[in-house]
Amino acid sequence: MPSSSPSFPPQPPAGSSAAARPSSVPGDLPPLADGTAVLYVNLGTPEAPTAPAVRRYLAEFLSDPRVIEIPRALWLPLLHGVILRVRPAKSAAKYATVWMADGSPLKVWTVRQASLMQDALRAAGHDVPVLPAMRYGQPALLDQLESLKARGLRRLLVVTAYPQYSGTTTASVSDTVYQWAQRQRAVPEIRLVRSFHDDPAYIEALARQVERHWESHGRPDQLVMSFHGLPARNVQLGDPYQQECGVTASLLAQRLGLDDTRYRMTFQSRFGRAKWLQPYTEPTLIELARQGVRHVQVVCPGFPADCIETLEEINQEVRAAYMQAGGGNFSYIPGLNDSPAGIEALAAVALRQLDGWR
Incomplete structure (x- = not known):
């Protein structure tokens, strides 16, 4: 939108609840070129390890x-x-x-991914801002929505960092975005990427990450694909998460040329006493060690950005459990993070939606 255009949507009058909300919008940010923007939303993280x-x-x-x-x-x-x-x-x-020098790994990588996505989209002909946001924590999703509104938001694409859909993740972002929209006088056109668990560029990016690891660490006896867990009851009530994880695992195995005996899919990060999706990651690694499997590698296809669940839970806790059970060579395959193929995949997901707005 040209800088001479009136603000869209109109700002709330002084004294209203929206006007009273502290603004995180720097005053020198330019208006959106054509009213279009992308929000790249991840789960969230603490601001400090305290x-x-x-x-x-x-x-x-x-x-x-x-x-x-x-x-x-x-x-x-x-x-x-x-x-x-x-x-x-x-x-x-x-x-x-x-913890990294610049902060939480998840936040560092999410911010970096958003910046590189913006560069990739610009190279593809879409000069649109890509703002990082967190469903919980900072930069807060609602604050980023208000920031875009102040800059003249007319079209919003929401890309979540959740390749596999779940009501606990993607739907929560959707709730927040549309509840915000309900409070707006002029609602922007909104598109939300539901999932990209079977996206060819995403599968290719995962495969390249694995193959790059193999170049320096060799091929394992077992490749474990560990996804974040979910209460089994959620799936029984209709959540498609487990099915979409299975599709991702199958497509990745096909791309890597692995038969059913060379890989397995597991679920990590259990919480509470309820039954969660199985098989569980740590017990699976312990059993592999006891069976004499000497070389295992773990990849986490549900985490585009490394975080505490991959760097601490997998690469520290699960590694230690495997070694203590008599295991041999263990390595964690890093997340996509800022890899060129990973950024290309995220940009491809966004481009399919943005091209309709060209």
């Missing part, structure tokens, strides 16, 4: 009814009375082992 910061993050994350589907009257007293008193210090210690 108990208070982790407590704030977990309070927001675990209060989302899309994440914890337990009646509020039962869950919230447990969350605030027990979990938020015990878990933050333990989690902060784990975050501290993977």
